[in-house]
Amino acid sequence: MLVVYPLVRWAVYSAISLLLVTVMHPVLAFGAVLVVSVVSALAPPASRSLNFLPGWLHNGLYAVLPSTDLLGETRFLTITQANLKPIPWTDHATALAYGLDYALVFFLLAVWSFRRRGLVRD
Numbered sequence: 001m002l003v004v005y006p007l008v009r010w011a012v013y014s015a016i017s018l019l020l021v022t023v024m025h026p027v028l029a030f031g032a033v034l035v036v037s038v039v040s041a042l043a044p045p046a047s048r049s050l051n052f053l054p055g056w057l058h059n060g061l062y063a064v065l066p067s068t069d070l071l072g073e074t075r076f077l078t079i080t081q082a083n084l085k086p087i088p089w090t091d092h093a094t095a096l097a098y099g100l101d102y103a104l105v106f107f108l109l110a111v112w113s114f115r116r117r118g119l120v121r122d
Helices: 004-021 026-042 055-064 089-114
Strands: none
Touching (some): 004 026, 004 089
16 A cells, blocks of 8 residues: 555646646646645645645645645554554545546546647647
């Protein structure tokens, strides 16, 4: 499971970058995906990293951006009382389905936006 979670997280960011690179320069797409990944890591309600933002914006970012806490392997590597109990497969399936669904939506948007473009950059 420690290998699958990072792969799903990378699939999400790859799908976002595929979508963005169809409409902008690759360097700008890289910067946008980097900003999305940093903000999504700072957006969970438990972290108070974005205290300067209004509550509605902070909650909106948490709802829209991919959850790195859900798709992160740190919850398995941190030894706590709850982690000593075996995690049911339904929890893993739900988290992985969330990540794959997020990646699939962005991949389909990238395919849709690329359907009428040529392979030569303008």
